[in-house]
Amino acid sequence: xxxxxxxxxxxxxxxxxGLSALAVLAIAVGLGILMTIQAQSYQMRSxxxxxxxxxxxxxxxxxxxxxxxxxxxxxxxxSLSYRDAxxxxxxxxxxxxxxxxxxxxxxxxxxxQDINPVRAPAVVTTHSFFSMFNTPFLYGSGWSEEAGRxxxxxVVITRRLNNTLFGGEDSVGRQITVINAVATxxxxxxxxxxxxxxxxxxxxxxxxxxxxxxxxxxxxxNLPRYTQIQCAPAEMRRMAAFRLGxxxxxxxxxxxxxxxxxEFDSESSVQDYRDFMFRYVEEQKALGRFPRExxxxxxxxxxxxxxxxxxxxxxxxxxRLAWFFAGVCLLNTIVIxxxxxxxxxxxxxxxxxxxxxxxxxxxxxxxxxxxxGLIGGFLGIAVAYLGLQGMLxxxxxxxxxxxxxxxxxxxxxxxxxxxxxALLIGISSTIIAGLYPIWKVCNIAPAPQLKTx
Amino acid sequence: xxxxxxxxxxxxxxxxxxxxxxxxxLQIEAGEFITVTGPSGSGKTTFLNVAGLLExxxxxxxxxxxxxxxxxxxxxxxxxxxxxxxxxxQGFNLLSDLPVFDNVEVPLRYRGFxxxxxxQRIDNALEIVGLTxxxxxxxxxxxxxxxxxxxxxxxxxxxPRFLLADEPTGNLDSSMAAEVMELLEKINRxxxxxxxxxxxxxxxxxxxxxxxxxDGRVLKNEQPSHxxxxxxxxxxxxxxxxxxxxxx
Numbered sequence: 001x002x003x004x005x006x007x008x009x010x011x012x013x014x015x016x017x018g019l020s021a022l023a024v025l026a027i028a029v030g031l032g033i034l035m036t037i038q039a040q041s042y043q044m045r046s047x048x049x050x051x052x053x054x055x056x057x058x059x060x061x062x063x064x065x066x067x068x069x070x071x072x073x074x075x076x077x078x079s080l081s082y083r084d085a086x087x088x089x090x091x092x093x094x095x096x097x098x099x100x101x102x103x104x105x106x107x108x109x110x111x112x113q114d115i116n117p118v119r120a121p122a123v124v125t126t127h128s129f130f131s132m133f134n135t136p137f138l139y140g141s142g143w144s145e146e147a148g149r150x151x152x153x154x155v156v157i158t159r160r161l162n163n164t165l166f167g168g169e170d171s172v173g174r175q176i177t178v179i180n181a182v183a184t185x186x187x188x189x190x191x192x193x194x195x196x197x198x199x200x201x202x203x204x205x206x207x208x209x210x211x212x213x214x215x216x217x218x219x220x221x222n223l224p225r226y227t228q229i230q231c232a233p234a235e236m237r238r239m240a241a242f243r244l245g246x247x248x249x250x251x252x253x254x255x256x257x258x259x260x261x262x263e264f265d266s267e268s269s270v271q272d273y274r275d276f277m278f279r280y281v282e283e284q285k286a287l288g289r290f291p292r293e294x295x296x297x298x299x300x301x302x303x304x305x306x307x308x309x310x311x312x313x314x315x316x317x318x319x320r321l322a323w324f325f326a327g328v329c330l331l332n333t334i335v336i337x338x339x340x341x342x343x344x345x346x347x348x349x350x351x352x353x354x355x356x357x358x359x360x361x362x363x364x365x366x367x368x369x370x371x372x373g374l375i376g377g378f379l380g381i382a383v384a385y386l387g388l389q390g391m392l393x394x395x396x397x398x399x400x401x402x403x404x405x406x407x408x409x410x411x412x413x414x415x416x417x418x419x420x421x422a423l424l425i426g427i428s429s430t431i432i433a434g435l436y437p438i439w440k441v442c443n444i445a446p447a448p449q450l451k452t453x
Numbered sequence: 454x455x456x457x458x459x460x461x462x463x464x465x466x467x468x469x470x471x472x473x474x475x476x477x478x479l480q481i482e483a484g485e486f487i488t489v490t491g492p493s494g495s496g497k498t499t500f501l502n503v504a505g506l507l508e509x510x511x512x513x514x515x516x517x518x519x520x521x522x523x524x525x526x527x528x529x530x531x532x533x534x535x536x537x538x539x540x541x542x543q544g545f546n547l548l549s550d551l552p553v554f555d556n557v558e559v560p561l562r563y564r565g566f567x568x569x570x571x572x573q574r575i576d577n578a579l580e581i582v583g584l585t586x587x588x589x590x591x592x593x594x595x596x597x598x599x600x601x602x603x604x605x606x607x608x609x610x611x612x613p614r615f616l617l618a619d620e621p622t623g624n625l626d627s628s629m630a631a632e633v634m635e636l637l638e639k640i641n642r643x644x645x646x647x648x649x650x651x652x653x654x655x656x657x658x659x660x661x662x663x664x665x666x667x668d669g670r671v672l673k674n675e676q677p678s679h680x681x682x683x684x685x686x687x688x689x690x691x692x693x694x695x696x697x698x699x700x701x
Binding site for chain 2: 001004011014015346347350351352353354355356357358359360445446447450451
């Protein structure tokens with residue numbers, strides 16, 4: 001019976017080609033627009049970096065003034081002060097490994113006369129950054145723990161910067177000037193595909209940094225702090241000094257500006273670390289710091305990623321518009337299918353007279369709806385692909401093409417799971433849209449329809 | 454075989470009640486060829502629809518093959534239509550996108566026959582109506598008479614006990630009408646009970662019995678006079694009595 005119903009479905013599509021095409025088109029457009037947005041949401045809500053990084057957590061402790069506003073979400077809490085970040089980094093904690101991150105930027109140059117200096121964003125971090133986030137290396141490697149502690153003048157650069165400065169050659173051992181500091185390249189990252197720049201909590205799509213600088217070296221060279229700095233209102237007037245003055249100024253402050261990431265090998269370690277944070281804050285309270293009630297957060301990358309997406313008002317607007325358009329398309333589909341199936345009343349009446357049960361006919365038309373939904377689903381996937389390419393173009397244009405297409409391409413792509421979902425949504429929404437029309441036509445009294453007009 | 458007792462069909466709107474059938478009492482035996490006549494709006498087609506289980510009725514009892522169909526649900530009625538009743542319509546009602554073979558196959562599909570059994574039955578039915586060579590033609594490629602023969606083949610393929618025909622020759626010219634009528638008579642001779650609505654007195658006279666309906670009541674229920682004399686069939690007196698009982 002299934003093969004027979006499929007054959008009838010195909011015949012029915014050919015009987016009303018215009019209405020069938022309109023129904024397919026309405027499904028395809030609605031689904032395509034919805035999937036364009038949902039694909040981005042799905043990609044953004046998955047781990048921004050390799051699967052084995054889900055055990056990496058951001059460490060946050062509320063050291064703000066007593067009269068500061070209450071904060072209940074980790075995303076709103078400032079990063080750690082230098083003092084706390086370094087204290088935790090240097091402590092024997094339940095974490096497998098830890099790293100810190102803050103940002104700087106400046107002019108980068110080589111000693112080659114024919115290479116123009118470039119302005120490059122940079123990450124100040126520790127040696128463990130590369131192992132925690134599984135960064136791929138094209139040449140060399142990250143710096144050693146000892147080199148980091150000594151404050152050696154070493155850097156890791158990206159493949160992109162290596163192409164610009166060294167024409168893509170193996171530049172390990174070559175020297176570059178970062179702002180006012182001369183440093184030796186110890187490693188060149190290969191193409192690092194991450195969905196968003198999670199490590200500095202910006203969650204910008206793609207990856208735009210060019211250099212990785214050891215913390216001790218950056219501090220010794222007093223590199224500027226072009227990073228998110230959050231201070232008590234009374235200290236805000238010193239922001240220029242915090243950013244560009246002596247780095248000791250901000251290091252001695254209670255301002256939050258350092259992101260501390262910790263990796264764990266088990267759930268129990270995470271809990272142990274929470275206990276450890278509690279004890280640490282209690283100790284600090286005894287020293288006169290942390291005036292507020294304890295408010296610590298230890299949330300993993302994906303939780304922060306989702307929170308960032310939930311804060312993105314423009315994306316939320318896109319989502320609402322997508323659902324609105326999908327709804328409009330669904331309503332259109334209902335009307336189109338109603339028109340299509342009303343034309344079938346005579347055929348339904350005849351089949352009923354010949355012995356078809358109402359449920360048999362409902363089943364026949366459900367299969368036809370599935371065929372329409374399937375075709376609409378496939379077309380919707382094509383529309384979504386075009387939509388995503390369009391959104392990618394808009395994003396690239398909006399960010400002045402600062403990073404290559406490959407850096408954000410993944411966020412604007414469809415995978416098998418999304419394709420499968422699109423087909424399921426296509427079929428189910430067509431069934432929803434067509435249920436009333438086919439129910440109505442299958443319940444029409446057959447006798448009057450069989451009279452010759 | 455088909456017995457109606459006090460069957461009434463009422464169409465209701467917010468303001469009017471129309472008695473399309475008014476306490477119909479009649480009985481039709483196996484193998485009869487019944488014609489139903491009467492002026493337009495008299496209730497002939499309603500009678501045929503009720504008899505064919507396409508319409509429900511408000512009052513009375515209706516026994517088909519000894520089974521009271523009054524309280525059956527929609528699925529049960531569909532199954533009886535499929536197994537016991539064949540329909541022939543004035544407008545043929547063929548599915549225009551399906552070839553002849555597939556049109557005849559429709560009721561057999563709902564019966565759940567295997568492919569080989571369907572094929573055998575379709576071949577037999579098409580042979581009876583003389584359209585074996587047209588099995589792959591679409592209805593639009595056939596004449597009116599041929600289309601009606603396809604409809605008859607479709608009705609016959611399931612080997613029903615009854616053929617219900619609503620003015621089957623109404624859309625045909627006289628020669629095609631004669632062909633179709635001869636075919637129906639042959640089918641009847643082979644044992645199928647036929648109930649045919651017609652406006653044509655000449656065709657009505659060829660039946661074994663004529664039921665004349667007016668205002669939803671049976672006005673006459675009798676064997677045509679020319680057949681009565683030569684009849685070998687003992688016409689049951691009961692229908693006449695019932696007609697009288699109905700106020701005729």
